[in-house]
Amino acid sequence: MKRILALFQKRRLDSELDAEIAAHLELSEKESVDAGLSPAEARRAARMRFGGIESVKEQHRDRRSLRGIETFWRDLRHGFTVAARERGFSLIAIGVLALGIGANTAMFSLLDATLLRPLPFPEPERLVRVWEAPEPDRVNTFTTLDFLDWKRLNTVFEGLSVERGVGMALTGEGEPVRLTGRLVSPDYFDVFGVSPALGRGFLPDEEKPGAVPVVVLTSAAWRTQFGSDATVLNRDIELDGQPHTVVGILPPGPFDRDDAAFFKPLIFRPDQMNRGFHWLRSVARMKPGVTIEQAQAEMSAIDVSLNDVTPTWKQDWGVTVEPYDKRLVDDGLRRSIQVAFGAVMLVLLIACANVADLLLAKGATRRREMAVRAALGASRGRLVSQLLTESLALCLVGAIAGVGLAQLLLNLALPLAADALPFTADVGLDLRVLAFSAAATLSVVLLIGLLPSLQASFGKLSQTMSQDSRGASASRERLRRALVVSEVALSLVLLCGSLLLFKSLLQLQHVDLGVRVGEVITMSVDLPPSAYSSPDSARRFYREVVEQLEAVAGVESASLTSDLPLEGVDQGQGLSVPGREGGESVRYKRIDPNYLATLDIPLLAGRNFEQRDAADAPLTALINEELAAALLRDYDMDNPVGQIVEISTPNYENSDGEGANYQVVGIVRSERTEEPAAEQEAVVYVALQQVPQMDARIVVRTAGGAAATMTGIREAIRRVDPNLPIGDVRTMEQIRDRSLRGAQQPTWVIGGFAVVAALLAALGLYGVLAHAVAQQRREIGIRMALGARATDVLQRVLRNGLVLVATGLALGMAATFALTGVVESMLFQVSALDPEVIAVACVSMLIVGLLASYVPARRAASVQPMRVLRDEG
Amino acid sequence: MSRTNAEVPYGTLDLLILKTLDTLGSVHGYRIARRIEQVSEEALELSQGSVYPALIRLEQEKWISAKWGISETNRKVKFYSLTAAGKKQLQVEVEKWERTTAFVARFLESEQ
Numbered sequence: 001m002k003r004i005l006a007l008f009q010k011r012r013l014d015s016e017l018d019a020e021i022a023a024h025l026e027l028s029e030k031e032s033v034d035a036g037l038s039p040a041e042a043r044r045a046a047r048m049r050f051g052g053i054e055s056v057k058e059q060h061r062d063r064r065s066l067r068g069i070e071t072f073w074r075d076l077r078h079g080f081t082v083a084a085r086e087r088g089f090s091l092i093a094i095g096v097l098a099l100g101i102g103a104n105t106a107m108f109s110l111l112d113a114t115l116l117r118p119l120p121f122p123e124p125e126r127l128v129r130v131w132e133a134p135e136p137d138r139v140n141t142f143t144t145l146d147f148l149d150w151k152r153l154n155t156v157f158e159g160l161s162v163e164r165g166v167g168m169a170l171t172g173e174g175e176p177v178r179l180t181g182r183l184v185s186p187d188y189f190d191v192f193g194v195s196p197a198l199g200r201g202f203l204p205d206e207e208k209p210g211a212v213p214v215v216v217l218t219s220a221a222w223r224t225q226f227g228s229d230a231t232v233l234n235r236d237i238e239l240d241g242q243p244h245t246v247v248g249i250l251p252p253g254p255f256d257r258d259d260a261a262f263f264k265p266l267i268f269r270p271d272q273m274n275r276g277f278h279w280l281r282s283v284a285r286m287k288p289g290v291t292i293e294q295a296q297a298e299m300s301a302i303d304v305s306l307n308d309v310t311p312t313w314k315q316d317w318g319v320t321v322e323p324y325d326k327r328l329v330d331d332g333l334r335r336s337i338q339v340a341f342g343a344v345m346l347v348l349l350i351a352c353a354n355v356a357d358l359l360l361a362k363g364a365t366r367r368r369e370m371a372v373r374a375a376l377g378a379s380r381g382r383l384v385s386q387l388l389t390e391s392l393a394l395c396l397v398g399a400i401a402g403v404g405l406a407q408l409l410l411n412l413a414l415p416l417a418a419d420a421l422p423f424t425a426d427v428g429l430d431l432r433v434l435a436f437s438a439a440a441t442l443s444v445v446l447l448i449g450l451l452p453s454l455q456a457s458f459g460k461l462s463q464t465m466s467q468d469s470r471g472a473s474a475s476r477e478r479l480r481r482a483l484v485v486s487e488v489a490l491s492l493v494l495l496c497g498s499l500l501l502f503k504s505l506l507q508l509q510h511v512d513l514g515v516r517v518g519e520v521i522t523m524s525v526d527l528p529p530s531a532y533s534s535p536d537s538a539r540r541f542y543r544e545v546v547e548q549l550e551a552v553a554g555v556e557s558a559s560l561t562s563d564l565p566l567e568g569v570d571q572g573q574g575l576s577v578p579g580r581e582g583g584e585s586v587r588y589k590r591i592d593p594n595y596l597a598t599l600d601i602p603l604l605a606g607r608n609f610e611q612r613d614a615a616d617a618p619l620t621a622l623i624n625e626e627l628a629a630a631l632l633r634d635y636d637m638d639n640p641v642g643q644i645v646e647i648s649t650p651n652y653e654n655s656d657g658e659g660a661n662y663q664v665v666g667i668v669r670s671e672r673t674e675e676p677a678a679e680q681e682a683v684v685y686v687a688l689q690q691v692p693q694m695d696a697r698i699v700v701r702t703a704g705g706a707a708a709t710m711t712g713i714r715e716a717i718r719r720v721d722p723n724l725p726i727g728d729v730r731t732m733e734q735i736r737d738r739s740l741r742g743a744q745q746p747t748w749v750i751g752g753f754a755v756v757a758a759l760l761a762a763l764g765l766y767g768v769l770a771h772a773v774a775q776q777r778r779e780i781g782i783r784m785a786l787g788a789r790a791t792d793v794l795q796r797v798l799r800n801g802l803v804l805v806a807t808g809l810a811l812g813m814a815a816t817f818a819l820t821g822v823v824e825s826m827l828f829q830v831s832a833l834d835p836e837v838i839a840v841a842c843v844s845m846l847i848v849g850l851l852a853s854y855v856p857a858r859r860a861a862s863v864q865p866m867r868v869l870r871d872e873g
Numbered sequence: 874m875s876r877t878n879a880e881v882p883y884g885t886l887d888l889l890i891l892k893t894l895d896t897l898g899s900v901h902g903y904r905i906a907r908r909i910e911q912v913s914e915e916a917l918e919l920s921q922g923s924v925y926p927a928l929i930r931l932e933q934e935k936w937i938s939a940k941w942g943i944s945e946t947n948r949k950v951k952f953y954s955l956t957a958a959g960k961k962q963l964q965v966e967v968e969k970w971e972r973t974t975a976f977v978a979r980f981l982e983s984e985q
Binding site: 006013016017019020021022023024026027028030031049050051052053055056059060062063064 | 923927
């Protein structure tokens with residue numbers, strides 16, 4: 001303890017010691033003089049008998065306090081002083097470090113939030129999802145009765161809850177608004193471990209039929225729709241025409257980033273109590289101590305025990321229990337983030353190489369200082385730790401600036417990337433991220449600190465002092481050149497990667513989407529069940545709305561569909577051929593007769609839906625090319641047109657389904673139902689009039705100015721139903737851009753990194769060459785005096801630079817070949833070893849290298865021989 | 874450059890200082906250093922300055938206490954004296970020393 005106190009009493013203890021030493025010497029001198037020596041001799045004798053004064057002082061300091069911390073602190077302060085003295089150099093170094101550390105911190109926080117610790121809920125390892133599994137590696141939603149049996153029979157779950165998305169109209173608070181919500185079990189919030197900040201969650205009774213309708217709002221919805229008005233609690237709001245009491249408001253958090261704005265208890269209707277209709281998803285929390293394997297085993301056993309009540313066609317289905325975070329991040333996003341993180345680490349390495357290079361360049365001036373210190377008694381270890389601490393000073397400032405930069409980057413990038421990330425991703429600078437930042441900084445310190453200290457010559461003082469600057473810097477030069485070569489190599493890798501991604505993006509953008517994209521505007525409507533309880537009411541709505549829309553000025557064509565292109569088809573059903581074995585799984589899409597015309601989808605054979613495909617007429621269907629090919633392949637069906645197929649058909653409420661026969665009347669060219677990079681799916685189209693449902697998308701083709709026509713469109717819809725809110729108004733172009741976003745963002749990010757990397761490499765190259773030129777001024781002067789021309793000198797320097805770049809390129813190419821597997825899965829129709837890309841990357845680096853070499857070359861060529869020879873160089 | 878090689882390691886120096894203070898009472902650093910030199914009859918190569926690092930440690934351990942006073946040449950110096958705890962520690966150190974020398978002597982004899 002005394003030793004820690006001694007740290008703070010340094011000055012006092014030092015001066016006390018000085019006083020004692022002074023007194024000691026005086027006494028010693030006096031004794032010698034009394035014994036007969038002269039004052040001068042006495043003084044010398046006193047000092048000799050005392051021993052080394054500085055040594056004693058140092059040992060005194062040593063023994064009295066925690067030496068390690070004192071010297072560390074002293075070195076650190078010295079480091080700051082040195083950095084402040086050389087402002088220009090320090091600013092560059094700090095800037096480069098801030099860039100490297102900042103970008104890495106930002107990227108790591110993204111990685112941490114999405115891949116490493118993706119669930120911001122208590123005890124997230126206990127959160128799982130339970131699915132039906134038609135095949136071992138496929139998952140499916142499940143039925144009401146299955147869920148109730150699972151809930152009743154299991155012993156492994158603390159809570160097993162279900163969720164189902166829903167869209168409802170919020171009316172009575174100004175303009176009707178269409179909100180996305182979720183129907184959930186009463187224990188849903190308990191499973192997640194989230195308690196409402198205001199009010200309460202759901203009570204078990206509230207899922208019973210006939211219960212008073214209640215709703216829980218998310219914090220974000222409370223803010224946007226109700227202005228954070230606390231009186232909304234326990235008040236009624238009108239959803240789909242029915243009053244719902246607001247019983248709770250969630251705290252700000254992950255649910256704000258999700259698309260659901262409100263939560264309602266899921267009340268099962270009698271017609272939903274079946275084992276035929278698969279519509280529920282689950283979230284469950286295992287009891288403490290239960291492993292996922294145990295849960296899986298029990299659920300499989302329960303599944304088997306239910307076999308006698310399971311429909312025969314489902315008997316060989318299984319049940320899967322998987323961690324909740326398994327499906328949050330799809331493979332594409334996962335790969336993108338991993339690659340981007342790898343890329344940013346490369347940038348950091350290059351940044352370190354750059355700063356190490358700069359430090360080495362300064363090395364010459366430090367050599368003498370180091371030699372003097374060594375002569376004064378510092379051990380090699382001491383000198384190394386001193387240099388490390390000095391680079392720590394630089395890195396600390398760089399790291400702090402870097403963390404600031406990271407926050408800035410996140411603030412800028414998150415709004416753009418938010419909808420690509422799962423709602424659970426809590427991206428920000430929390431303690432884990434800052435710890436990573438600190439670890440990265442320390443690694444940087446070690447990397448860049450060790451190099452100059454390895455170079456510092458601890459040789460004889462006389463040798464060091466007398467040498468002129470050129471001599472022993474050969475090995476340092478080699479090291480600097482090696483650094484530049486590695487910078488070039490790493491930059492090439494990044495450049496290749498980003499060019500590959502760009503090319504892939506271009507390919508994606510040119511994929512034929514199979515639909516018209518320009519001048520098309522889309523929107524969604526949800527028919528409230530209270531007003532549209534019968535299928536006929538929906539049919540009437542569809543007819544009338546299309547009529548009204550086509551009468552609007554500026555509208556060329558209007559139609560309806562259950563799903564928009566590029567966004568996936570919600571429903572999948574089983575299709576089979578009567579009398580034949582087997583079946584296909586197809587996407588099930590409902591459209592009206594105008595759909596093909598509105599989106600310019602050509603009919604390849606047969607006919608489109610017409611007026612006669614109405615409610616009581618025989619069911620008809622259209623199939624796309626993919627499905628036609630599948631039918632040919634699996635059933636030898638040359639011409640599907642006219643054939644009868646059996647498809648399981650949902651009812652109006654989408655709560656149950658049974659097989660029905662459809663006649664195929666036409667084949668259409670495949671449109672892109674999913675994003676451009678995905679495989680085309682087999683799709684069957686049915687007529688909305690024949691199989692109506694309560695929500696639909698409206699697709700309108702306009703003539704000039706989609707936005708301007710919107711008012712007319714809203715008017716038209718209001719004329720059909722004034723209480724119906726319109727949601728998700730987007731143009732087809734926006735939808736297309738959105739579908740490409742997953743490929744665009746990583747491409748731009750990595751492209752940015754590649755540019756930064758190339759710039760840093762150029763900076764490094766410039767530094768080395770400029771230094772070489774400065775060192776060789778005398779040589780150049782002599783050469784020119786002896787007859788060399790300016791152009792010769794220029795060429796020499798340029799060649800010097802090109803050699804470095806070429807070596808770097810060779811290494812970089814080797815690295816690129818080695819890393820092809822990494823980006824392969826992110827590329828669309830582009831090979832990872834695309835020769836065009838590699839050529840462009842190499843040429844770009846060469847040009848960068850030439851430019852970086854140019855200024856030093858010019859400077860070399862402009863050396864005045866006479867001036868140089870006159871100076872001592 | 875290596876540490877000043879006192880012929881006497883710090884452990885032993887502590888013992889010598891404590892004994893000196895036990896004998897002489899309250900003295901300053903110079904007196905302690907001279908005393909050790911004299912009693913060893915100049916056989917010990919003691920850099921006089923090395924007592925000071927030892928003294929600050931002994932002071933921190935509270936085995937000796939220091940008071941400021943005036944030296945023979947009218948300078949401020951610290952006068953050190955043994956504390957009660959120091960007296961006990963002296964006994965401990967003496968015992969330790971005697972045990973060690975006895976063991977080393979026995980060890981060397983056994984080699985014959």
